[in-house]
Amino acid sequence: MGINWARKTFHILSSLIIFIIAVKSSKETYRAFLFLVLCFVFLFEVLRLRFGERLPLRNIWLPLLKEREKGSLSDASWFCLGLFFASLIGPHEYQPLIVLLLGLADPSAEIIGKKFGKIKNHLGKSLEGSIGFALTSLAIASFYISAPLWMIFILFVLPITLLEYFCLRDNLWIPVASAIFVRLFFH
Numbered sequence: 001m002g003i004n005w006a007r008k009t010f011h012i013l014s015s016l017i018i019f020i021i022a023v024k025s026s027k028e029t030y031r032a033f034l035f036l037v038l039c040f041v042f043l044f045e046v047l048r049l050r051f052g053e054r055l056p057l058r059n060i061w062l063p064l065l066k067e068r069e070k071g072s073l074s075d076a077s078w079f080c081l082g083l084f085f086a087s088l089i090g091p092h093e094y095q096p097l098i099v100l101l102l103g104l105a106d107p108s109a110e111i112i113g114k115k116f117g118k119i120k121n122h123l124g125k126s127l128e129g130s131i132g133f134a135l136t137s138l139a140i141a142s143f144y145i146s147a148p149l150w151m152i153f154i155l156f157v158l159p160i161t162l163l164e165y166f167c168l169r170d171n172l173w174i175p176v177a178s179a180i181f182v183r184l185f186f187h
Helices: 005-024 027-054 058-064 075-089 092-116 127-144 149-166 170-185
Strands: none
Touching: 005 027, 005 058, 005 092, 027 058, 027 075, 027 092, 075 092, 075 170, 092 127, 092 149, 092 170, 127 149, 149 170
């Protein structure tokens, strides 16, 4: 199956909007925004799962779903939940980093994995995609974390890359783990 470019575009653009809000707002405003977005997304998910055939704009939101999401919560729910939990756990100044990891490094893993991936795990994720995730994460993290690159890689990038590679719900666990690691090692 190829890359769903509409989904990747939506993922990246929504992440950039959240990134701007994380940068421009206070911790409380950012958390309130994420909570409202989370409530809206979960409300939409309940309506979609219960009354999907009758919801308006079906031709817009339906193509954004993966096949496995059509009968369960979408990755967007886990994305919002992960960012909300990360805002509760991690320091506010690192929230833009966490959003960029989820919004840029995670899609880069899929794009690189689909184009070049040969070595796949039990979830269908490729080692090559995870290497792309690690390199993108390292580039992003180096702008936010004041530490040697080797330390950023070992204490931050490597653990979240392993999560990305081995977890099905990486949209939840990448931001939560990122918040924990920056709080423990770099704050």
